[in-house]
Amino acid sequence: MMSLQGPLGAVEQSGPSGTACLPAKAVWIDLEDPSAEEAQAVETATGIRVPSYKALSEVENSSRLRRLKNGLSLSSPMITFDKVDSLLKPLGFVLTKDHLVTIRFHDLRAFAEVKKRIAEQDGACANSTEIFLLLIEELVDSLADALEEMGADLDTLSTRIFDFDVKSGGKASSDHRPRRRDVALRRILRSIGRRGKALGKIRSSLLGLERILPFVGGECEVVLGAEQGPRFETIRRDIASLDEFEIRLSENVQFLLDATLGLINIEQNNTFRVLTVVSVVGVPPTLIASMYGMNFKHMPELEWLYGYPYGLTLIAISALVPILFFWRRGWF
Numbered sequence: 001m002m003s004l005q006g007p008l009g010a011v012e013q014s015g016p017s018g019t020a021c022l023p024a025k026a027v028w029i030d031l032e033d034p035s036a037e038e039a040q041a042v043e044t045a046t047g048i049r050v051p052s053y054k055a056l057s058e059v060e061n062s063s064r065l066r067r068l069k070n071g072l073s074l075s076s077p078m079i080t081f082d083k084v085d086s087l088l089k090p091l092g093f094v095l096t097k098d099h100l101v102t103i104r105f106h107d108l109r110a111f112a113e114v115k116k117r118i119a120e121q122d123g124a125c126a127n128s129t130e131i132f133l134l135l136i137e138e139l140v141d142s143l144a145d146a147l148e149e150m151g152a153d154l155d156t157l158s159t160r161i162f163d164f165d166v167k168s169g170g171k172a173s174s175d176h177r178p179r180r181r182d183v184a185l186r187r188i189l190r191s192i193g194r195r196g197k198a199l200g201k202i203r204s205s206l207l208g209l210e211r212i213l214p215f216v217g218g219e220c221e222v223v224l225g226a227e228q229g230p231r232f233e234t235i236r237r238d239i240a241s242l243d244e245f246e247i248r249l250s251e252n253v254q255f256l257l258d259a260t261l262g263l264i265n266i267e268q269n270n271t272f273r274v275l276t277v278v279s280v281v282g283v284p285p286t287l288i289a290s291m292y293g294m295n296f297k298h299m300p301e302l303e304w305l306y307g308y309p310y311g312l313t314l315i316a317i318s319a320l321v322p323i324l325f326f327w328r329r330g331w332f
Contacts, residue, residue: 001031001032001033001034001038002029002030002031002032002034002038002041002042003029003030003032003115004026004028004029004030005026005027005028005029005030005115005118005131006025006026006027006028008118008119008121009115009118009119011025011026026099027098027099027100027127027128027131028099028100028101028102028118028128028131029042029046029099029100029101029102030102030104030111030115031050031101031102031103031104032104032105032107033104033105033106034050034103042101046096046098046099046101047070048070048071048094048096048099048101049094050094050101050103051073051075051092051094051103053090053105055075056075056090056091056092056103057075057090058075061211063075064076064208064211064212065211065212065215068094068096070096070097071094071095071096071097072093072094072095072096072215072216073092073093073094074092074093074094074095074212074215074216075090075091075092075093075208076090076091076205076208076209076211076212077089077090077091077201077204077205077208078090078091078104078106078108078139078205078208079143079146079198079201079202079204079205080106080107080108081146081198085194086194086197086198086201087106087201088201088204088205089104089105089106090103090105091103091104091108091208092104093132093135093212095128095129095132095216096128097127097128098127098128099128100128100129100131100132102135108139108142109138109142110135110138110139110141110142111135111138113138114131114134114135114138117134118131118134132216133231133232133235136209136212136213136235137231137235139205139209140209140235140238140239140242143202143205143206143209143242144238144242146198146202147202147242147245147246147249150195150198150199150202150249151245151249151252153191153195154195154249154252154253154256157188157191157192157195157256158252158256160188161188161256161259161260161263162259164184164185164263181267182267185260185263185264185267188260189257189260192253192256192257192260195253196250196253196257199246199249199250199253202246203243203246203250206239206242206243206246209239210236210239210240210243213232213235213236213239214232214236216232217232217233277322277323277326280322280326281319281322281323281326282319284315284318284319284321284322285315285316285318285319287318288311288314288315288318289311289315292311
């Protein structure tokens with residue numbers, strides 16, 4: 001899908017979709033998952049070659065940041081969030097003095113915000129460089145919002161983890177049954193894993209933008225004739241602060257992961273402790289029962305009137321003594 005933006009807002013395409021009839025006042029050409037016909041139309045109308053998904057996915061720095069004959073070719077991985085998971089797909093920019101071409105393969109809130117700002121005349125957007133800076137600012141702002149939301153989610157997870165054994169009103173809850181406790185811990189682990197994965201993708205997005213800014217800032221005056229140094233520096237400082245915040249959140253994720261694994265180890269130790277108590281309690285009665293079940297011919301207890309109650313009492317006492325011992329030591 002292709003949309004066109006000029007200094008005053010959206011521009012209608014002058015011909016059918018996929019043709020080379022692009023209005024002269026179109027400064028920003030936004031391509032979302034473009035077809036081959038749309039890419040060819042942009043190339044024919046502007047002389048700008050639209051890079052493919054594969055080309056934008058290259059990880060080498062020389063492939064992501066290239067100087068063209070009439071401008072700059074830039075790419076970076078960019079995260080987007082859906083209802084279930086986070087996605088990381090390439091985002092491309094081709095920046096020239098007259099045009100900005102963006103190539104993306106998923107919906108990004110920042111693009112809708114910039115289009116809204118252009119339509120409302122909010123911010124300088126008279127040329128391609130200014131629109132490019134607006135996009136970078138909105139992308140950084142979106143990543144900042146994602147990190148803030150991630151921080152709130154981690155605070156909630158921290159409360160769930162460290163209040164895991166707290167019982168409401170001092171009464172045992174059905175949620176503290178072993179099976180439900182296992183399910184709860186598994187859910188916490190999955191939540192931590194999802195947020196750790198999302199943080200890694202946010203980190204990749206920040207790193208991509210962090211590499212783009214100095215490259216464009218250094219080339220703008222030579223290639224594009226623009227003087228936007230202060231804005232580039234402001235965005236660079238914003239990204240640096242987000243890097244520090246992301247590192248702290250990553251450390252928090254690791255801390256919560258260690259805490260959850262510690263809880264799982266405690267649960268396993270509790271299970272082994274119960275098995276140990278049961279086995280120890282069962283050994284003396286088993287020994288007594290097996291001794292009196294050997295059926296030797298001469299066993300004095302066989303002729304006793306109270307031999308059977310005596311054997312049962314001995315078995316009960318031998319089981320009760322270990323139970324009292326472990327209870328006094330606080331094992332259960």
